[in-house]
Amino acid sequence: MRLKGVIPPVCTPLTPDGEVDATSLVRLVDHLLGGGVDGLFVLGSTSEVAYLTDAQRRVVLDTVTGHVGGQVPVLAGVIDMTTPRVLEHVRVAVEAGVSGVVATAPFYTRTHPDEIRRHFRTVAARGGLPVYAYDLPVSVHTKLGADLLLGLAAEGALAGVKDSSGDDGGLRAVILGREAPFSVLTGSEVTVDSALWMGADGVVPGLGNVDPEGYAELYRCAVRGDWEAARAQQERLVRLFEIVRVGGTRMGGSSSGLGAFKAALHLRGVIDCSITALPQIPLNDDEVGRIGKLLAAAGLL
Amino acid sequence: MRLKGVIPPVCTPLTPDGEVDATSLVRLVDHLLGGGVDGLFVLGSTSEVAYLTDAQRRVVLDTVTGHVGGQVPVLAGVIDMTTPRVLEHVRVAVEAGVSGVVATAPFYTRTHPDEIRRHFRTVAARGGLPVYAYDLPVSVHTKLGADLLLGLAAEGALAGVKDSSGDDGGLRAVILGREAPFSVLTGSEVTVDSALWMGADGVVPGLGNVDPEGYAELYRCAVRGDWEAARAQQERLVRLFEIVRVGGTRMGGSSSGLGAFKAALHLRGVIDCSITALPQIPLNDDEVGRIGKLLAAAGLL
């Protein structure tokens, strides 16, 4: 069965001292489920997985799988540098009862395509549950080509791909080249209607934390073939997505994007504290104010 | 007191099933100390730190600090994506009794220079022992500029730098701009004489696993001002360094380099097994044979 629909990467609310705020996390999960999403992706880049300790990752996994109780599929990111470290995260995720894991190509190391293949094959063989490739060149500095993905799909090592490369031509090559049941999910917030139009199965939008109803509505419009309405919804979300640029050049792109999602969730009353993990620079009051205005303009405040 | 001399990044011998081979590791440590090195750097890139699980990293730390018993300084790599994860590794390293830690800038995330500063400051403040910056753009995709390093040195957040950027102009800017006791160590295997000539304090050569005597001799020549002899030694080591290219284009640069060091250590009888961690592609018999010839040409077999 092919995974599909809206599967947001779930933000990880933190307490002021930097620990996982499980109460806020449960509230966020309810906010997302109430918004009509079809699954949850925990421990992705938007979840600040790169900043969470292993103990914190485990708290997130247990909190979310425990609360969701099988209502929707829960995918878990197993983000680490190489195969042995990824396998450790897979083991923990399996124990927590997730539906599948999401793994990148190795990073930090200099890795050959044949080694990337070996990596995914090993994760699939030892993990014992569906593996989704996470294509994120901005972080991993490798682009997963259509040939590599389709080859691994054909041999059963991959159940799907979350494509956050921004390369919709490559996305389409995978869609047209695949054989069922390989699931193609776009990680873009701003080309979801067109990805679905091309045949993508779903979307994993960080902005879906802030406006799950928007993405759920977009997806429903697409499924019933009302593409005009899907586009109108998408264009509204493109404007909302401007919140990630409020931080500007005085901080890194991770701080600006993740900080905006958390500030918006705080303004909407979903999480208690908008803090992001070290060493990210926090948004200031003026910047949060501008995020509030963009939320209001989108009808979310 | 400024750290100086030859401080090789210690390879991590593995058993055929991929676990740390502590017996071989102890033998390697003795081989290095017997070769006249001035310190040890465990859990660096050459140690396959990116491939070792946290449990394996701890075995390495305990094995080496336990065996060395304070004869020479032991530095530990605390390689991970961001501050909170790095702090976990620092805590373990402190428990193991190391002399200092070696940390990169954040990777995987998109990080601003001010965030890199915040990262090193936090690691230094919470770690409570000397922090050395690890400048490795090929892995981290950020170059640590002289201004950033010298600023952090001036405020006491950094005790030194291991420069594996290959940018000896940048290295020199740090050397000429620093104020004691900031230690500048080159990570290059092939420009050690010139780095010492410029005023570097020492060297962290991966190839030093294979030929510690060579680098120790090079360093002694430089200290006593016999630069002609230092250069001759260096040129011999440049030729030996060809072993890292034997793997060619059928594997990644990490596999080719780390595989060559381990194959050489196995051929020299130091470690029991030359296996590298997943997903690296192993060298084949022909390639190991060519490494053997290069070792013989260098007088090491």
Add this chain to the structure above:
Amino acid sequence: MRLKGVIPPVCTPLTPDGEVDATSLVRLVDHLLGGGVDGLFVLGSTSEVAYLTDAQRRVVLDTVTGHVGGQVPVLAGVIDMTTPRVLEHVRVAVEAGVSGVVATAPFYTRTHPDEIRRHFRTVAARGGLPVYAYDLPVSVHTKLGADLLLGLAAEGALAGVKDSSGDDGGLRAVILGREAPFSVLTGSEVTVDSALWMGADGVVPGLGNVDPEGYAELYRCAVRGDWEAARAQQERLVRLFEIVRVGGTRMGGSSSGLGAFKAALHLRGVIDCSITALPQIPLNDDEVGRIGKLLAAAGLL
């Protein structure tokens, strides 16, 4: 008036000794016009502009503008490293009577965004005809952001953009942020239906040399709102686009792509000789044979 429709970048047929084959070029222009295109873009990357001498560029300009005689707009690439050199090409293009020029950001040099702005402003001010920005990070190593483009559009320095960045999220930001009459053209061969769906005005497809009818039909379907038919046409063209990968890894991407277009034009009887300029590696007989099969599968032989 906003430029729109199908505006293929016209290949430059060469004689066996590497000179411009004006006879074949005229035949190619007729093939394109007969195929229903709305304009022509000469001296783009697909035209091998980077390989043509200034004298050859002038032959192309004069041949095409002379033959077209104002039936459709002719745009000319003015591809060079910096402003003064670009201005020379603009002068020649103006003399030849083109409708507009297409310029990249400076390359080879290390250029600040404010300098990129100054570059486009100067080209616009001195050229005296519409300037289209050419966003091609794979060649220029700079991505033209939506803010930069929209700012230059607002002040009248740019008449449009040819976006060959592959970043359709960025394309959409320009579309939604622009004010008429700024023309947005995608340079993608494989996401044309979705770009038009988002509101793009047209397309500049290299593959349009080979199958102008296909892109013209795709565009007409989109204009009349028959998106299903547009998608079907696009998917056929995606499969045809496989010809650019036939060259594989034994040559550069430029050779593989440009060689495939020319081989296909030769097989279709449009140009006399499929040679590409130095130092490109030519496709061999086997590769040309595979291109023939892909053409046949697309109904073009």
Add this chain to the structure above:
Amino acid sequence: MRLKGVIPPVCTPLTPDGEVDATSLVRLVDHLLGGGVDGLFVLGSTSEVAYLTDAQRRVVLDTVTGHVGGQVPVLAGVIDMTTPRVLEHVRVAVEAGVSGVVATAPFYTRTHPDEIRRHFRTVAARGGLPVYAYDLPVSVHTKLGADLLLGLAAEGALAGVKDSSGDDGGLRAVILGREAPFSVLTGSEVTVDSALWMGADGVVPGLGNVDPEGYAELYRCAVRGDWEAARAQQERLVRLFEIVRVGGTRMGGSSSGLGAFKAALHLRGVIDCSITALPQIPLNDDEVGRIGKLLAAAGLL
């Protein structure tokens, strides 16, 4: 005969309206020859070759070769995107009577190593005079590896290399692997003593425009084996090289570096006007003042 010594890349003085100031150029050539340099490299990156029109390039060639009259070798950059365009520049340079040409790998295009080889072979075969490879990854986005350079040297296609890659390990591999008479010249301003120590034949320092005596003295010290004096001279020049950073982040690196050299030449009375070509941002009065202070500190005002 192997080219050697100090061969500065000659700045191109411009008049306020952006034309070549031949009078100032002659004065600059005299300043360099009087400073004791061993050759001249015109139309390099430091000469703003990327900004000069073909007509301006020709003025530079004729002015310098005419004035030098064979006293020292004159090399000419033939900087352009691909082989046919480079060959045009070679033809003009040969007519002007230069001693050799300096060519990069192709840029703008996506080029395979075998195509880079074909490029240099063609330039050498058709040019009929010595060809020096220009290794400048920051502009060309390709690194010329030691294997490629040494292979082309062995077959006689290359007479030498100007290495501006900053990778002194790679420089050393070429030095140790070469067979006479392949000339290795470093393009670094700040590691000249160490490059000569490794066996390099000479240096092509942009900063040599400002202080030719300094580099000439450094070279003489090295030749006579007085390495301590060479290092002291080099360290003085490292401090002077700070002038290239005065422009900071409000302009591109090209503007900052080339602007500093020209401002210094103007302050020293060598050239009439410090203007740089479009679209470079000029240094302001404050920045020029800081350059003046650095010149004074180096004993040059």
